Amino acid sequence: MGNNPVPVQDPEAWKRKNMAFAIRSHRHLWGKNNEDPLAFLFRHGLSNAFSKKVYLGWNKFGQKRPYKGWGMDKEGTFLIPAGIVFPFIIDKELQSVFIISMDDPGSVFMLPGSSDSPVTLGNPDKKKLAADTFIKGLCLFQDNPDNCVSISPPAG
Secondary structure (H helix, E strand, O other), X not given: OOOOOOOEOOHHHHHHHHHHHHHHHXXXXXXXXXXXXXXXXXXXXXXXXXXXXXXXXXXXXXXXXXXXXXXXXXXXXXXXXXXXXXXXXXXXXXXXXXXXXOOOOOOEEEOOOOOOOOEEEEOOOOOEEEEOOHHHHHHHHHHOOOOEEEEOOOOO
């Protein structure tokens, strides 16, 4: 499940807020009381080492945030749902942030302001593999790190 695009008015504020959220979520995943999300990742075939490498995180509780405070040109608030946090980073630049539902792993929420371009992991000059869910894509990339894995983001 995706969300409608929201114009980013202040790209620096968007990056700052989303990076802080990704870092906080990553620390939660590797902190205390993390058995449920780590078991979820393990059951879906993702190793701890790989999960750390791609900077997965965990948002334990849904939380509302103001659009304006996150650099977006919209009134009101948006909900960041609970789930596994996947920050998509290219060359140390955050492109998108996705939340994978632990109740329904095929359900993915893309944080407002994120790029809706396909997520490409690995070397684009190598064999291309495609995945229809983030969990499958991450598993493919974990098992085929020298190839290129493309994951389609959720429809908006």
